[in-house]
Amino acid sequence: MRHKKFTYKMAYAKTDLFDHKLNSTAVLFKALAHPARLAILQYLAETKVCITGDISDELPLSRTTVNQHLTELKNVGLIQGTVDGVKVNYCLNPEKLKEFSELATSFFEEISRQTNIECK
Amino acid sequence: MRHKKFTYKMAYAKTDLFDHKLNSTAVLFKALAHPARLAILQYLAETKVCITGDISDELPLSRTTVNQHLTELKNVGLIQGTVDGVKVNYCLNPEKLKEFSELATSFFEEISRQTNIECK
DNA sequence: AATTTATAACGTATATTTGCGACATAAAAA
């Protein structure tokens, strides 16, 4: 235990106690932490044409759930949706995608720099 | 709704319905989806010397919670722990780290291939 | 105007994650 000066009783969500960049990176990884969301991204990448939300026909999930995942991806900016009458055309956001890719890559590079570690 | 032939009543954890590689990738991202775990990895990378579990002194979290995060990282193979008497020396697993890095990179590349998408 | 279609929003149930204190264990030190 050795004298912790932190005595919060609240549980969970202590993300504000960490470095800003670490949080951003974690948020990025969290957005990609579900196969459905990865599948959605892949689907949007394959069908170059922007596709409406009925991606649910391609996934073993209900429309509601897919919509929820879409919203999550939209919240982090990985995809965009433009309204077209009743429909919504979704597509990838290349800029954000690149930004995220670089963030992930830099994290891996940063911690992979010293590989000469021996865990005896 | 358009005629879904999926009528599971069970909620949650439908990961078995997705592609194996997608699941692996999602598991990887999930392991990195918390700032504490990222901080632990960074700490282990900085202190080249393998360090014991009292990484908790470096983080605003209790020893128990840190231990939990360490276990998660151990479960996916990102870190290793070798017993040394009462202590446990933790260190990064360079191979797994590289493997994960490549998996992430290939995913990003795969979906970033076609960037000429216009979300009109 | 009534119906269809596509989405989003709301509410709910369940599973998982996060966080922690308390206790157990075992090696090392006194």
Next chain:
DNA sequence: TTTTTATGTCGCAAATATACGTTATAAATT
């Protein structure tokens, strides 16, 4: 041997995540 030290395990509480049905809304179609 008693005490200290370092870890791990257990159980609990609270917050989130996941999944889905139902309902609401609004554009398009009939």
